Each structure stands twice: as structure tokens, then as C-alpha cells.
Amino acid sequence: MRFGLNRIDRVGVVVALIAAYGLVAPFALFRANRIVQGEGRSLLSALPPSLGVILLAFSVIAIVMALLRLPLFVKLLTSLVMLAMLAFAIGSAAGFLTPEGNNYARVSPGSGFWLLGAAFALLATDCLARLRPPPWGRIAILTATVAAITFVLTSGLWDGLSIIKEYFSRADTFWLEAGRHVTLALGSLAVAAVVGIPLGILCHRVEPVRSAILNLLNIVQTIPSIALFGILIGPLSWVATNVPGAADLGIRGVGMAPAFVALFLYSLLPMVANTVGGLAGVPAEANDAARGVGMTDRQRLAQVELPLAFPVILTGIRIVLVQNIGLATIAALIGGGGFGVFVFQGLGQTAMDLVLLGAVPTVTMAFAAAVILDAIVELVAPANAGRKEATA
Amino acid sequence: MIEIDAISKAYGDVTVVDNVSMTIEAGSITVIVGTSGSGKTTLLRMINRLVEPTSGSIRIDGEDNGAIAPHELRRRIGYAIQGHGLFPHRTVADNIATVPKLLGWPQDRIDARVEELLNLFQLDPASFGPRFPHELSGGQSQRVGVARALAAEPNLLLMDEPFGALDPVIRAKAQDDLLAIQKHFGTTIILVTHDMEEAFGLADRIAVMDGGRLLQYATPSEMLASPATDFVASLIGTAERPFRLLALNPVERAVEPGAAEGKPISADASQRDALAELLWSGRPALPVTGKDGAVAGRVTVDGLLKQARPA
Numbered sequence: 001m002r003f004g005l006n007r008i009d010r011v012g013v014v015v016a017l018i019a020a021y022g023l024v025a026p027f028a029l030f031r032a033n034r035i036v037q038g039e040g041r042s043l044l045s046a047l048p049p050s051l052g053v054i055l056l057a058f059s060v061i062a063i064v065m066a067l068l069r070l071p072l073f074v075k076l077l078t079s080l081v082m083l084a085m086l087a088f089a090i091g092s093a094a095g096f097l098t099p100e101g102n103n104y105a106r107v108s109p110g111s112g113f114w115l116l117g118a119a120f121a122l123l124a125t126d127c128l129a130r131l132r133p134p135p136w137g138r139i140a141i142l143t144a145t146v147a148a149i150t151f152v153l154t155s156g157l158w159d160g161l162s163i164i165k166e167y168f169s170r171a172d173t174f175w176l177e178a179g180r181h182v183t184l185a186l187g188s189l190a191v192a193a194v195v196g197i198p199l200g201i202l203c204h205r206v207e208p209v210r211s212a213i214l215n216l217l218n219i220v221q222t223i224p225s226i227a228l229f230g231i232l233i234g235p236l237s238w239v240a241t242n243v244p245g246a247a248d249l250g251i252r253g254v255g256m257a258p259a260f261v262a263l264f265l266y267s268l269l270p271m272v273a274n275t276v277g278g279l280a281g282v283p284a285e286a287n288d289a290a291r292g293v294g295m296t297d298r299q300r301l302a303q304v305e306l307p308l309a310f311p312v313i314l315t316g317i318r319i320v321l322v323q324n325i326g327l328a329t330i331a332a333l334i335g336g337g338g339f340g341v342f343v344f345q346g347l348g349q350t351a352m353d354l355v356l357l358g359a360v361p362t363v364t365m366a367f368a369a370a371v372i373l374d375a376i377v378e379l380v381a382p383a384n385a386g387r388k389e390a391t392a
Numbered sequence: 393m394i395e396i397d398a399i400s401k402a403y404g405d406v407t408v409v410d411n412v413s414m415t416i417e418a419g420s421i422t423v424i425v426g427t428s429g430s431g432k433t434t435l436l437r438m439i440n441r442l443v444e445p446t447s448g449s450i451r452i453d454g455e456d457n458g459a460i461a462p463h464e465l466r467r468r469i470g471y472a473i474q475g476h477g478l479f480p481h482r483t484v485a486d487n488i489a490t491v492p493k494l495l496g497w498p499q500d501r502i503d504a505r506v507e508e509l510l511n512l513f514q515l516d517p518a519s520f521g522p523r524f525p526h527e528l529s530g531g532q533s534q535r536v537g538v539a540r541a542l543a544a545e546p547n548l549l550l551m552d553e554p555f556g557a558l559d560p561v562i563r564a565k566a567q568d569d570l571l572a573i574q575k576h577f578g579t580t581i582i583l584v585t586h587d588m589e590e591a592f593g594l595a596d597r598i599a600v601m602d603g604g605r606l607l608q609y610a611t612p613s614e615m616l617a618s619p620a621t622d623f624v625a626s627l628i629g630t631a632e633r634p635f636r637l638l639a640l641n642p643v644e645r646a647v648e649p650g651a652a653e654g655k656p657i658s659a660d661a662s663q664r665d666a667l668a669e670l671l672w673s674g675r676p677a678l679p680v681t682g683k684d685g686a687v688a689g690r691v692t693v694d695g696l697l698k699q700a701r702p703a
């Protein structure tokens with residue numbers, strides 16, 4: 001068997017480089033208290049000696065395996081084993097580095113941990129992408145991943161880590177803000193769908209309206225979020241003081257209302273544009289046939305145009321949902337709540353762990369939303385396969 | 393009866409249907425032929441108002457089609473679209489069921505009708521009913537398109553090149569079925585085709601279009617006997633004329649007294665078939681059997697040759 005360049009996997013090279021660098025970078029950060037600068041600890045000094053050596057040895061083997069063209073299942077298994085080991089190792093690093101009985105000291109993952117994690121997560125995603133699991137398979141994998149993370153979190157394995165300590169000191173507000181974050185992201189999406197889809201239909205049917213509305217929404221999209229909040233404070237304060245009952249509904253110049261309105265405004269363009277695009281993509285013959293068999297305009301819309309445009313509209317919903325989960329972080333700036341609260345508090349206190357307490361759940365949610373909606377988009381597509389071929 | 397009265401359609405400066413008038417008898421088959429772009433589809437679509445005429449009017453059984461709400465007019469008229477125009481997101485069965493559903497038929501009647509039509513077009517209902525259009529061949533799609541047009545048993549059927557994608561065997565079968573349906577229900581059919589064989593085989597009357605104008609509207613034998621223009625003559629095909637004429641008439645009209653040897657031919661077979669049989673078998677004459685099965689006389693090569701010219 002020749003060991004030539006053609007046996008080297010290209011993604012494997014990237015994985016190997018990142019992982020190799022991760023091995024020499026600090027594995028964990030130790031801080032005497034939560035806001036001082038941390039000092040890095042290498043892989044071998046952050047872990048109990050035997051565990052450190054085992055992790056090092058496994059990492060080297062895994063890097064070599066990543067480089068070779070092995071069956072995808074083998075590589076996937078390797079990367080999953082490595083991710084599990086890393087999850088375990090960082091938990092025990094916390095216990096190992098924290099002096100007995102010290103409540104101020106903080107241990108957090110160092111760049112080495114993140115790089116190793118990123119490298120093997122990349123390997124795992126690459127294998128999964130190449131294995132092309134069907135939509136349901138992807139949702140199952142996502143569910144399994146969430147279950148694994150939940151297990152690690154509830155097992156107490158990571159309780160010594162600084163981010164978890166931050167969580168424990170804020171457990172109540174964490175779930176409150178989580179609820180607000182979801183309300184902001186999903187609520188504004190729902191309203192944007194209810195308004196945007198009919199608006200898209202209108203744009204499709206009435207040509208002169210189309211460019212006017214799309215241009216206006218394009219302009220809204222380019223307003224920076226902070227500026228949009230500022231613009232909204234005036235009108236919403238006015239509504240709060242002048243419309244009876246508005247204030248009782250929580251409408252104020254600051255708080256959740258302007259954040260909600262801003263997210264809604266940002267969501268409109270993708271919703272309207274995708275509805276218009278989806279309707280425009282309906283094959284002319286299908287519309288012609290619908291007229292020919294005697295459908296009224298409304299029947300044609302409900303029975304032919306919307307079903308055929310649905311995958312594209314769903315893609316718009318996916319864009320909006322992922323975008324909103326990220327953007328909802330900004331709501332904290334004007335007292336709208338959400339995970340952004342932790343991010344901005346953390347930035348203010350230069351407490352990175354607090355920033356992560358806000359950022360990590362946000363990124364996780366956005367990622368999960370993308371996986372789920374991509375799967376749904378694919379699930380509804382087969383009925384339209386003929387149309388895809390026709391327009392391709 | 394359909395009365396097309398001085399109908400014209402212009403897109404901008406271009407007149408694509410130019411002052412066409414014709415009267416189509418109820419229960420007849422009219423075939424429209426002509427070069428590509430001559431306005432056949434446009435003329436057809438003005439009947440069910442998918443295209444609004446620039447001027448002129450169309451009356452269906454005396455009623456101006458402009459006075460009927462377009463969607464109601466179209467539910468009454470079967471329309472087999474050029475190409476097939478199936479809904480890509482609906483199964484074959486649902487495609488065929490479209491008009492009956494719009495008309496509010498009960499579900500069991502719809503199911504029975506769909507199955508009947510699929511069988512009629514030689515598509516196994518169990519296998520084809522649940523399929524999506526992208527899972528069909530071109531010829532199968534076309535048959536489903538025609539089945540959809542027939543679903544609600546319309547009195548008037550507009551068909552735009554309905555059999556173009558079918559192989560010769562299935563096409564002949566589909567044409568026979570269409571004739572049978574037409575005889576049985578007395579359906580008025582207007583059919584567009586590029587296939588002159590099909591036109592002469594199906595038509596009670598043929599309309600020839602060129603550049604938006606109706607050059608000739610006549611029965612097949614009139615058209616063979618006296619084509620209105622050179623264009624009509626060339627469309628019929630000069631070399632094909634005697635054979636088309638023979639194909640139009642039954643053996644019955646060429647029967648002579650006398651006896652002949654061998655396998656007999658039926659009196660209602662076409663004269664072209666009789667001539668083909670004579671030439672191929674090398675016999676001088678064929679016995680002819682009447683409807684009762686008894687020999688009614690014979691048909692000879694010379695006798696047929698006399699029939700191959702207009703009287």
C-alpha cells in the first residue's frame with residue numbers, strides 16, 4: 001500500500017492544523033477571581049497527569065486519522081469520541097485547577113480547548129455532510145446532540161467551570177431572559193409572516209406596488225439596529241402616552257416594544273422578498289392550467305401559487321428566524337431583555353464568562369433553528385421536484 | 393354550436409388572429425391546422441377567454457361568451473393545454489379530479505371518474521394515480537392532460553396538440569377513443585394539430601390558418617378537391633392527395649358485383665386499407681362483407697383507382 005499524497009484528506013489537513021495548534025495553546029485559563037486577566041495552563045498542566053497524557057495521545061492518533069482517507073463512519077466516530085473526551089477533560093480541569101475550598105477562583109476553557117473542539121466538530125460536521133443524512137436523520141442527530149449536551153450540563157461534570165458558575169448565580173434571570181429572547185425572535189417572526197406574506201402576494205399581483213415596497217424595505221434593512229431603536233423611541237413613546245391601553249400592553253419608548261418592532265421591520269424584507277420570489281417562480285404553465293380549468297383568482301392563489309411557492313417562503317422564514325435569534329441580542333441595549341442582557345453586562349464588567357453565558361445559548365439556538373428549518377424545507381420540497389427541474 | 397364572428401387579436405401592432413369567422417356545428421370535430429405561430433392556440437384560447445379578443449365576438453349555443461364569468465365558462469369547457477400543463481404539486485389522480493372538485497362533485501363520483509379515465513388512457517390507476525407529474529413520461533403526461541380536460545364530461549372540448557408526444561400505436565388508440573367518446577356524448581371538439589394524417593382522420597371540418605388568417609374552412613373531401621390556395625395544397629401534400637381521399641371513403645362505395653377469392657374485407661373499412669391489401673397480397677380483387685357478414689360483392693384495383701380522384 002503506497003502512502004501517497006492522494007491518500008491525504010483535504011478537510012483532514014485543516015482539522016489537523018487547527019488541532020495541532022490547539023494542543024500547544026493553553027487548554028484552560030485560571031483566574032484568581034472572575035474579572036482579572038486569566039493565565040493559560042497547557043494541556044498537561046491543566047489536567048491530572050494520567051488524563052493529560054491520555055488526551056494528548058488520543059488527540060495525536062485522531063489527528064493522524066483525520067489526515068487519512070478512512071471510511072466516513074470511522075472518522076465520525078473518532079471525532080465524537082474526541083468531543084466527548086474534551087467535554088470530560090475540561091470538566092476535570094476545573095476541579096483540578098481550582099484550589100480546595102476557594103470560591104473566587106475561576107477556571108474557563110482556554111484557546112487550546114476551543115481549537116481542539118472546533119477541529120473535531122469540523123471533522124464531525126464534514127463527515128455528516130458527506131454522509132448526507134436525510135432530513136429526519138439530521139433532526140435526529142440534532143436531538144441526540146442536544147440530549148448529550150443536556151446530559152453533560154445536568155450531570156454536574158462542568159459545574160466547576162466559570163460559565164456554569166455564572167449560570168448558577170443567575171439561574172432565575174437566565175430562564176427569564178431566555179423566555180424573552182424566544183418571545184422576541186419567534187413573536188416578531190410570526191407577526192412578520194402574518195404581515196409579510198400577504199404583502200408579498202400584493203407585490204406579486206400589483207406590479208407598481210412591488211418596487212415601491214421592496215425599495216422601502218431595503219432601506220429599512222440598511223438602518224443600523226441602534227439607529228432604528230432610536231428612531232422608534234419617539235413614535236412608541238407617543239403611542240404609549242396617547243393611545244389608551246397601549247401602555248398597559250407594555251408599549252413604551254424603551255423595553256421590549258421597540259425591540260420587537262425593530263426585529264419585525266428587519267424580518268419584513270426577507271419575508272416579502274421570498275414570497276414575491278416564490279410566486280414569481282411558479283411555472284407559467286401551472287398558472288395557465290389553473291385559469292384554463294376555471295379556477296378563480298383566489299382558488300388559483302390557494303391551490304396552485306402558494307403551494308408551489310411554499311418552499312421558497314419557508315426559506316424566507318428560515319432566514320428570518322436565524323437572523324432574529326441573533327439580532328434579539330441587541331434588544332438588551334434598550335431594556336428589551338433576552339440573552340443580550342448577559343452579553344452587555346459581561347462586556348461592561350469585562351467578565352468574559354458572562355458574555356459567553358449570553359452568546360453560547362444564542363448561537364446554539366440559531367444553529368438548531370437552521371438545522372430544523374433546513375430539514376423542513378427539504379421535506380416539503382419533494383412534491384415540487386418536477387418544478388425544480390423545470391426551473392433549473 | 394359555436395359561432396366565431398370576425399374575431400381578431402392584436403398584440404401591439406402585430407395582429408396574430410386576423411378577422412376569423414367560422415361556425416362549428418354542435419357534436420362535430422373541427423381540426424385547426426397551420427404553420428407554427430399562425431395563431432391556432434390564440435384562436436382556441438379566445439373561445440374559453442384565456443385570451444380576450446381585440447375585436448369580434450364568439451357565441452356558444454347562442455350565448456356571447458363575453459357575458460359569462462370566465463371561470464364558469466372554463467369549467468364548462470374542457471381544455472387540453474399545449475404541452476400538458478399538469479400541476480406539478482398534485483398527483484395524477486388529483487390533477488384529473490381538478491374540475492370535478494371545483495364543480496363540487498361528491499368524492500365517490502370523482503374517484504370513479506378518475507379511475508375510469510385512467511383506464512381509458514391505458515394508465516393503471518393503482519400505479520399512476522398516486523404519481524406526481526415529474527414521474528411520468530411525456531406521452532403519459534399528455535394523456536393525463538387530456539383526461540383532465542375530459543373529467544367533467546364537458547360539451548365542448550378544446551385540445552391543443554393533444555397527441556403530439558404519443559407513439560404511433562397509443563396515438564391511434566387515443567384517436568379512436570376520442571372518436572368513441574365524441575360519438576357517445578355528442579361532444580363538440582376543436583382540436584389543433586400539426587399532423588395532417590390526424591387532421592384528415594378525425595375532422596368533420598378542417599380549418600387552415602396562416603399568418604393569423606383563416607385560409608380555408610371545409611370538409612376534408614372539399615379541401616382535397618379544391619384547396620383554396622397553394623399553401624393549403626402544399627399543406628395537404630400533393631403526393632398524398634389520392635391516398636387521403638381513399639382514406640376518407642369506405643369500401644362500401646366502391647363495391648362491384650362479382651366474386652373474389654381469399655380473405656374478405658369489411659364494407660366499412662377505408663378504401664385505402666382495401667387498396668393496401670390488394671397491392672400487398674397481389675390479388676386482383678377482394679370479397680366485401682356487409683354488416684350482416686354476408687358477401688356483398690367485391691372490390692378491385694381498377695375500381696379503387698377510379699375513386700382516388702375527385703369526382
Ligand SMILES: Nc1ncnc2c1ncn2[C@@H]1O[C@H](COP(=O)(O)OP(=O)(O)OP(=O)(O)O)[C@@H](O)[C@H]1O
Pocket residue numbers: 403408426427428429430431432433434435474
Ligand atoms: N402574449 C403574447 N404576446 C405577444 N405575442 C404573442 C402572445 N401570445 C402569442 N403571441 C404571438 O402570436 C402568434 C401566434 O401564436 P400562437 O400561440 O397562437 O401560435 P400557434 O399557431 O399556436 O403556434 P404553434 O403551432 O407553434 O403552437 C405568435 O407569433 C406568437 O409569438
Ligand SMILES: [Mg+2]
Pocket residue numbers: 432433434474552
Ligand atoms: Mg400553439
